[in-house]
Amino acid sequence: MPEAPAAAPPxxxxxxxxxxxxxxxxxxxxxxxxxxxxxxxxxxxxxxATLYRHFPSKDELVVAFLQDRERRWTRDWVETEARRRGGNxxxxxxxxxDAFDEWFGRADFEACSFxxxxxxxxxxxxxGEASVRxxxxxxxxxxxxxxxxxxxxxxxxxxxxxxLMKGAIVSAAEGDAQAAxxxxxxxxxxxxxxx
Amino acid sequence: MPEAPAAAPPxxxxxxxxxxxxxxxxxxxxxxxxxxxxxxxxxxxxxxATLYRHFPSKDELVVAFLQDRERRWTRDWVETEARRRGGNxxxxxxxxxDAFDEWFGRADFEACSFxxxxxxxxxxxxxGEASVRxxxxxxxxxxxxxxxxxxxxxxxxxxxxxxLMKGAIVSAAEGDAQAAxxxxxxxxxxxxxxx
DNA sequence: TATCAGAGACAGACTGGTCTGTCTAGGTTA
DNA sequence: TAACCTAGACAGACCAGTCTGTCTCTGATA
Numbered sequence: 180m181p182e183a184p185a186a187a188p189p190x191x192x193x194x195x196x197x198x199x200x201x202x203x204x205x206x207x208x209x210x211x212x213x214x215x216x217x218x219x220x221x222x223x224x225x226x227x228a229t230l231y232r233h234f235p236s237k238d239e240l241v242v243a244f245l246q247d248r249e250r251r252w253t254r255d256w257v258e259t260e261a262r263r264r265g266g267n268x269x270x271x272x273x274x275x276x277d278a279f280d281e282w283f284g285r286a287d288f289e290a291c292s293f294x295x296x297x298x299x300x301x302x303x304x305x306x307g308e309a310s311v312r313x314x315x316x317x318x319x320x321x322x323x324x325x326x327x328x329x330x331x332x333x334x335x336x337x338x339x340x341x342x343l344m345k346g347a348i349v350s351a352a353e354g355d356a357q358a359a360x361x362x363x364x365x366x367x368x369x370x371x372x373x374x
Numbered sequence: 375m376p377e378a379p380a381a382a383p384p385x386x387x388x389x390x391x392x393x394x395x396x397x398x399x400x401x402x403x404x405x406x407x408x409x410x411x412x413x414x415x416x417x418x419x420x421x422x423a424t425l426y427r428h429f430p431s432k433d434e435l436v437v438a439f440l441q442d443r444e445r446r447w448t449r450d451w452v453e454t455e456a457r458r459r460g461g462n463x464x465x466x467x468x469x470x471x472d473a474f475d476e477w478f479g480r481a482d483f484e485a486c487s488f489x490x491x492x493x494x495x496x497x498x499x500x501x502g503e504a505s506v507r508x509x510x511x512x513x514x515x516x517x518x519x520x521x522x523x524x525x526x527x528x529x530x531x532x533x534x535x536x537x538l539m540k541g542a543i544v545s546a547a548e549g550d551a552q553a554a555x556x557x558x559x560x561x562x563x564x565x566x567x568x569x
Numbered sequence: 570t571a572t573c574a575g576a577g578a579c580a581g582a583c584t585g586g587t588c589t590g591t592c593t594a595g596g597t598t599a
Numbered sequence: 600t601a602a603c604c605t606a607g608a609c610a611g612a613c614c615a616g617t618c619t620g621t622c623t624c625t626g627a628t629a
Contacts, residue, residue: 227615
């Protein structure tokens with residue numbers, strides 16, 4: 180170990196990472212308005228001035244959180260799981276709902292932060308605008324998978340598919356444990372129509 | 375005109391109605407947390423003490439608003455429009471998305487208050503719990519229409535159908551003007567599967 | 570090698586503003 | 600008179616964002 184990074188001392192320089200980690204933990208589970216800056220500061224073990232040095236306002240911290248959410252949730256989880264689970268393009272599309280099924284069953288299921296923030300803050304708010312962009316990126320992943328599966332009208336397909344994804348998430352948030360299977364069945368029919 | 379209702383004098387007794395009207399106007403468009411009691415009071419032209427005489431807390435005002443929303447939106451609009459537009463039970467089901475299509479095009483489209491409140495306040499909050507109950511009632515209407523159409527497994531059908539409704543609403547909130555048509559196409563396929 | 574300056578982190582008080590809910594005081598109508 | 604209303608001050612909590620002052624680590628210089 181050449182540089183003894185040792186994590187033990189309340190290591191400097193990692194402050195930004197700790198803030199983002201705490202913001203992710205709190206915002207993804209409880210929403211934006213319910214979590215105050217003081218709580219983020221305390222949860223991150225960071226001074227308030229340090230947070231404001233790295234993020235000039237709460238809004239900008241929220242935008243950074245949403246970027247983080249895209250990396251962790253959209254790319255490292257949804258897209259990765261879809262590609263890992265499916266043996267061919269159509270299977271990879273359907274595997275999204277298999278992943279959702281496991282996700283919905285988790286005790287700490289927190290729904291979709293992009294939808295939550297969009298509805299919580301409104302589409303005019305900077306964080307709402309960012310959410311819309313991140314939702315577009317999810318649709319882009321679906322669209323690419325549809326193109327790989329050589330389905331017709333991939334843009335329209337992706338928009339319909341996204342309706343199923345969002346509807347399933349809201350239904351799961353409402354308590355329907357089988358929402359993913361229901362959506363998957365409708366998704367199969369959608370593939371048929373675009374084959 | 376027997377009783378000169380004339381709206382001009384800040385008529386008494388109608389205070390509760392004015393409060394509910396203002397709460398509906400504000401909460402349905404901007405959400406719960408973004409609207410303070412002072413704003414409701416001012417918009418209703420009512421004294422604060424009067425509001426608190428009729429509704430012991432903001433939470434209870436919100437619950438009353440959600441009840442109002444069920445009357446106005448779920449029953450007087452969704453159910454009424456579905457039954458009015460459709461000539462037979464299956465058409466009445468599909469007509470929900472025709473009504474949605476017009477709704478999504480309105481400039482003051484405000485999405486679904488039950489979904490908004492559920493995601494804004496969380497399912498543990500009293501208003502969130504009430505939202506879940508009101509969403510169940512929407513599903514019940516769909517279920518009854520499915521039974522009238524003699525479709526198989528009406529409960530499961532209604533849950534799947536509701537996924538399409540909620541997904542379409544969120545997509546419309548995100549900006550997809552054709553969300554209702556897309557959902558309607560998938561809804562047709564769902565009817566086929568339950569025939 | 571010893572010293573010292575600066576960067577950045579820490580703790581937490583403080584400001585200005587908002588929010589919910591209570592209270593006082595006075596008006597209007599039946 | 601009784602019941603209900605209006606106006607608006609007020610208490611107490613909370614929140615975003617600023618600021619003061621202290622500490623610790625790094626790295627350059629003497």
